[in-house]
Amino acid sequence: MMRRDGTNDENVQMSDVMCDSCGSEWTLERPMVEGHQGSCICGPCLMVAYTELVVDAGPDDDDDEATVEERSCTLCLEAKTIPMWQSPMTETAWFCRQCLKRAAGVLHKDPDIPWVKPK
Numbered sequence: 001m002m003r004r005d006g007t008n009d010e011n012v013q014m015s016d017v018m019c020d021s022c023g024s025e026w027t028l029e030r031p032m033v034e035g036h037q038g039s040c041i042c043g044p045c046l047m048v049a050y051t052e053l054v055v056d057a058g059p060d061d062d063d064d065e066a067t068v069e070e071r072s073c074t075l076c077l078e079a080k081t082i083p084m085w086q087s088p089m090t091e092t093a094w095f096c097r098q099c100l101k102r103a104a105g106v107l108h109k110d111p112d113i114p115w116v117k118p119k
């Protein structure tokens, strides 16, 4: 979980929220999607992750297949054996495909955020 030291949990400011992948602050230009316990991924990171793990990987019919090493997802905190995206900026940050799809859906649907799913 990425929160600036000294963050007041009762009054979290946008600048207190940072992307778990790249460490950037949440701004109006940089949307964030929250996972569990304050973990976040920003729009630009999500764009890269979604493109690599969902678009480039093709149809997602193998979510149930245990073909990859089990890892804990930074967003949902669950240990899974489905494909995950490793942040190039933060090697310890892994994002499971389910979370990336959920997060992409959230941003895609928000009319106030100019983020659309890459094709």
Ligand SMILES: [Zn+2]
Residues within 6 Å of the ligand: 019, 020, 021, 022, 023, 024, 041, 042, 043, 044, 045, 046
């Ligand atoms: Zn980011």
Ligand SMILES: [Zn+2]
Residues within 6 Å of the ligand: 073, 074, 075, 076, 077, 078, 095, 096, 097, 098, 099, 100
């Ligand atoms: Zn996840």
